[in-house]
Amino acid sequence: MMEYSHISPWMQDVEELPVEMSTRVRLARNVSHLPFPYMMKDNDGLEPVLRKLETALDGYRRVEMDDLQFEDKALLVEKHLVSPLFTKRGLLSYISEDESVSIMVNEEDHLRIQTMGVGLPMIDLYRKADAIDDMLESEVDYAFDEKYGYLTACPTNVGTGLRASVMLHLPALTFGSRIQTLAANLSRFGFTLRGIYGEGSVPLGHIYQLSNQLTLGQTEEEIINNLDELKERIVEEEMEMRSWLESEHLLEVKDSVYRSYGLLKHAYRMPLKEAAKCLSDLKLGTDLKLIEHEDFQFQKWIQLIQPAFIKMRLNEKDKEITSLEHAVEEERAALMRQLLGGE
Amino acid sequence: MKCESCNEREATIHISKGNGFEKTEKFLCEQCANASFENDFSYPDDTFNIQKLLKSLSEHPSLQQTKRRPKQCGTCGSTINTIVQMGKFGCPDCYATFGSQAADIISRVQAHQSEHVGKMPVKSRAHLKTRKKLEQLRGRLEKLVETQEFEEAAIVRDEIKALEEAGDNDGI
Numbered sequence: 001m002m003e004y005s006h007i008s009p010w011m012q013d014v015e016e017l018p019v020e021m022s023t024r025v026r027l028a029r030n031v032s033h034l035p036f037p038y039m040m041k042d043n044d045g046l047e048p049v050l051r052k053l054e055t056a057l058d059g060y061r062r063v064e065m066d067d068l069q070f071e072d073k074a075l076l077v078e079k080h081l082v083s084p085l086f087t088k089r090g091l092l093s094y095i096s097e098d099e100s101v102s103i104m105v106n107e108e109d110h111l112r113i114q115t116m117g118v119g120l121p122m123i124d125l126y127r128k129a130d131a132i133d134d135m136l137e138s139e140v141d142y143a144f145d146e147k148y149g150y151l152t153a154c155p156t157n158v159g160t161g162l163r164a165s166v167m168l169h170l171p172a173l174t175f176g177s178r179i180q181t182l183a184a185n186l187s188r189f190g191f192t193l194r195g196i197y198g199e200g201s202v203p204l205g206h207i208y209q210l211s212n213q214l215t216l217g218q219t220e221e222e223i224i225n226n227l228d229e230l231k232e233r234i235v236e237e238e239m240e241m242r243s244w245l246e247s248e249h250l251l252e253v254k255d256s257v258y259r260s261y262g263l264l265k266h267a268y269r270m271p272l273k274e275a276a277k278c279l280s281d282l283k284l285g286t287d288l289k290l291i292e293h294e295d296f297q298f299q300k301w302i303q304l305i306q307p308a309f310i311k312m313r314l315n316e317k318d319k320e321i322t323s324l325e326h327a328v329e330e331e332r333a334a335l336m337r338q339l340l341g342g343e
Numbered sequence: 344m345k346c347e348s349c350n351e352r353e354a355t356i357h358i359s360k361g362n363g364f365e366k367t368e369k370f371l372c373e374q375c376a377n378a379s380f381e382n383d384f385s386y387p388d389d390t391f392n393i394q395k396l397l398k399s400l401s402e403h404p405s406l407q408q409t410k411r412r413p414k415q416c417g418t419c420g421s422t423i424n425t426i427v428q429m430g431k432f433g434c435p436d437c438y439a440t441f442g443s444q445a446a447d448i449i450s451r452v453q454a455h456q457s458e459h460v461g462k463m464p465v466k467s468r469a470h471l472k473t474r475k476k477l478e479q480l481r482g483r484l485e486k487l488v489e490t491q492e493f494e495e496a497a498i499v500r501d502e503i504k505a506l507e508e509a510g511d512n513d514g515i
Contacts, residue, residue: 035433038431039420039433149462151435155432155445214453216457219462
């Protein structure tokens with residue numbers, strides 16, 4: 001499973017924008033007249049479908065959940081290639097070479113087609129998923145109803161089966177507590193904004209995910225256009241808030257950016273929460289041009305500090321470990337020091 | 344007619360009881376009838392207690408329905424209860440099996456939307472096109488017959504026939 005212990009190729013060497021991060025599109029599809037995964041007694045009914053997928057998805061890597069260790073599964077989750085639910089109950093996933101496409105078999109639905117990208121128009125990502133969907137449709141008899149569209153296990157996905165989402169870095173809106181009002185307003189339009197890593201009131205790294213909640217009554221293009229528009233407005237609000245921070249609280253911002261930089265560069269133990277907060281500060285400082293570091297890539301580094309990634313590094317070192325928690329925190333700090341050229 | 348038991352309220356229930364040898368009749372009001380079911384009229388052999396049944400019917404007109412075996416999906420065995428409990432349908436066929444209840448659930452979670460307007464599988468696209476065309480032709484045929492333009496109607500009828508035979512006939 002070592003091949004998944006690196007950052008996904010599609011995420012390498014991308015131009016980082018302020019605020020906007022990666023984008024994901026997924027389509028939920030089911031095979032007609034077959035119980036949904038949670039109701040299936042065995043996978044016999046899926047066999048003919050799997051045989052067809054095998055040929056249609058030539059060139060994709062087939063990753064079976066039963067073959068994986070706990071850590072490997074966690075790694076796939078941290079890379080968003082599979083969902084946490086899928087690692088528990090899923091069957092197998094087809095992953096494209098650059099890891100931008102993943103097709104999960106037996107998540108909540110029989111098929112979940114997912115495309116990911118960064119810096120791409122969301123509609124392009126949809127078109128990519130749409131093309132794969134067309135290809136699979138010619139092989140598999142989908143459950144489709146003229147009134148309700150694509151039929152899914154959960155009624156919250158019925159219709160288009162489309163969930164489009166974009167990750168946003170919103171430190172200034174979090175700082176100004178504007179985020180709660182914003183999230184409440186968005187939900188009235190059928191969209192959600194929520195923290196992507198961790199629970200708690202402030203999400204890890206001030207990273208949020210904006211996604212559509214409704215899947216019925218709108219075309220795929222309409223859903224994506226609306227999401228795009230809302231994203232633009234949130235980006236604008238964040239930028240406005242940042243200008244306000246810059247003009248009214250420059251010293252405080254500078255102070256927290258350089259404190260975080262100092263911690264990342266010199267600490268010897270780093271809990272995940274602290275590391276994420278520091279990286280978020282560093283990103284804000286970079287966007288505001290208060291600090292500069294050539295190799296700094298927020299999205300990549302946020303992924304590198306996640307537990308399964310750190311655990312992989314530890315495994316490679318083959319060190320004797322007494323406390324895993326401490327070992328992970330030490331390794332995380334070591335990684336940060338190394339990346340920022342500290343001691 | 345006054346109730347035989349309390350002599351106050353109007354008698355609304357006529358109870359006739361017989362065992363083949365003798366027959367008793369009573370005219371009672373609702374309250375006294377209910378009370379009498381519990382005391383006087385119970386059979387010693389309780390295998391099928393008609394009184395209890397009558398009493399329950401008089402008190403719970405809807406009980407009869409809820410006691411009936413709940414509808415089950417033929418493909419996956421889900422009932423509306425399991426669906427509501429899980430928050431998920433059991434299989435694609437549940438959507439049709441639980442028609443109006445499914446519509447209700449969907450409307451609730453999809454902000455009152457009820458109609459898919461997005462992408463369609465190619466197969467369904469062709470199917471839908473044929474169906475729309477047939478609807479249109481059938482409408483035209485009806486009008487032509489009404490206006491007694493039989494020659495034209497014959498042509499349309501043949502067109503319909505040809506479409507029906509060419510297309511997959513299921514449910515068009």
